[in-house]
Amino acid sequence: MSDEELLRLVDRVVDQYDGNLDELESAVGMLMLGRYYGWRVLLLVHSPNTVRKYQKILGLKSLKEVLPEVGRLAHRSDAWRLVEGTRNFWKAVRGQLGGVRSPRVDKSP
Secondary structure, rough: OOHHHHHHHHHHHHHOOOOHHHHHHHHHHHHHHHHOOOOHHHHHOHHHHHHHHHHHHHOOOOOOHOOOOOOOHHHEEHHHHHHHHOOOOOHHHOOOOOOOOOOOOOOOO
């Protein structure tokens, strides 16, 4: 999705939103960071319930619709570095691997 299309999506969501502003802010923030980190990193950072809640707020069936799989800054994510290149990604997303779900990023790993 282009930057212009993404901004139109955000404009539409903000215009039509009815609910808690902090949840809207978090959903839009996740979407914007997803441009840089990709949907795989977001699934490692947030719980499945949180991702579903934010997707609903944004009117998306899946983050895959609008975000890159792996963004240009994914390498900075501690969680992504732990699972990149392994078969453990979906296990980590489901919470079956301890110590992976982390929001921590490094400036230059």
